[in-house]
Amino acid sequence: MSYYSxxxxxxxxxxxxxxxxxxxxxIVAKYGGKYxxxxxxxxxxEGQGKEPALRIIIEWPTRQAAIDFMNDAEYAPHLKxxxxxxxxxxxxxxxxDDLA
Incomplete structure (x- = not known):
């Protein structure tokens, strides 16, 4: 199942x-992610609150791919x-869709 960051x-x-x-x-590409x-x-x-400067959506082939990306040692200094x-x-x- 696909996941989205x-x-x-x-x-x-x-x-x-x-x-x-x-x-x-x-590194996103390494794990099959696509911006x-x-x-x-x-x-x-709709709704209220402060808007962020950027919104980013990444499609992942699996949940594990997203987790592996976040835990990648090469990504760690960039995440920091x-x-x-x-x-x-x-x-x-x-x-x-949990409501379908």
């Missing part, structure tokens, strides 16, 4: 961004840089 990222500094993109792209969206173009159509240089939330969502 839904990330909300608001950089607090941009010093990490240039060194993050290339390696993250490579569906990486954009600051988003709008709220992102979490220290931003306010980030990362949700993993199963591609299923």
């Amino acid at each position: 839904i990330l909300e990222v608001t950089p607090t500094t941009d010093v990490w961004v240039a060194d993050y993109i290339g390696p993250a792209n490579k 569906l969206a990486r954009t600051s173009t988003h709008e709220r159509v 840089a992102r979490t220290e240089g931003s306010i980030s939330r990362h949700h993993l969502v199963a591609a299923k």
Whole structure:
């Protein structure tokens, strides 16, 4: 079953961004992930709260692929840089409809 990473990222500094993109792209691909969206173009159509600067959606072939990506030793320094240089939330969502 596919899973989706839904990330909300608001950089607090941009010093990490240039060194993050290339390696993250490579490691996402290593685990079969595919970026569906990486954009600051988003709008709220319901609810309230502070908007993140970026919304990122990654499709994974399995839950384990997403977990393996997050635990990859090569990704660890980039994850550390992102979490220290931003306010980030990362949700993993199963591609299923529990209400059908």
